[in-house]
Amino acid sequence: MNRLVIGLLTLGLLTGTETAWAQSRKKSGSGSSGAGYQTGLGLRGGGWSSGLTFKHFLSGKNNVAFEGLVTRxxxxxxxxxxxLLEKHKPVSDFKGLQFYxxxxxxxxxxxxxxxYYDGRYGRGKNKRYYTVYRVDEDPYLAAGADLILGLEYKMEDLPFVVGVDYKPFFEVFDGYTGFYNDAALSLRFTF
Structure with a gap:
């Protein structure tokens, strides 16, 4: 993970940052996004999972973005x-801040x-308790639905977006269902 962050920072510095930033701002000004960028790639660190995040604004002036997450x-x-499909709305009093x-x-x-199993047997003074723990190493497929609510800030003079989000999700896992809460901080390099 640390090598990826260093690599992204180095990439930004080595590719002629002033030219890349000017092109990015030019693109977003005449293009489809009021967020100040068209595409972002970076890292997402959360309480439940962490990994890579990729966000791209769709064409049109409706500020709708597609976001893909690959997390561990x-x-x-x-x-x-x-x-995820996300609708972005600018916060009017703060330039570069988006609610989505x-x-x-x-x-x-x-x-x-x-x-684990927790069991009891016997009566009275002969009552006994036992607990059995088990770790299952077989791979299981999981699927579910997600919601997301967040804020992100596009840095004015740098090609980075910092965001914070809350992403509750429902999941079906090996016949069991569950509702989980996940919150995260994201940093994306924009281009």
């Missing part, structure tokens, strides 16, 4: 691919699945 799950030893909301879906595969 911390506890589950797996990965997830998420596709949207929905999408994901699919993933997880390897580690913890569960």
């Amino acid at each position: 799950e911390y506890a589950a030893r797996g990965a997830r691919v998420t596709l 909301y949207g929905a999408g879906a994901h699919v993933g595969s997880y390897r580690r699945y913890y569960y």
Whole structure:
């Protein structure tokens, strides 16, 4: 991860940053996005998962963006691919600040699945308790639906966007269903 961040920063510095930034601003001014950029690629670090984020604004003046996430799950030893469609609205008093909301879906595969049994047997003084823990190493397919709500800020003189979001999701995993909350911080290089 650290090498990717250093690589993105180096790429920005080595590619003639002033020319690239001017072209990016020119593109976004005459193009389809009021967000100040057309495409962004970067990192997303969250409480449930972290990984890569790619956002691209669709043509037209409606400020709709497609976002793709490829994330690694911390506890589950797996990965997830998420596709989201987001509507962006500028915050009027603060140049470069965008509020956005949207929905999408994901699919993933997880390897580690913890569960336990808690049992009791016997009566009175002979009552006994036991707990059995199990770790299942088989891969399982997971799929679900996602919502997203966030804020992002396009830095005026730099080709970066900083964002924070809240992404609750519903998931079906090996016959079980669950509702999870995820919040994250993102940093994207724009072009």
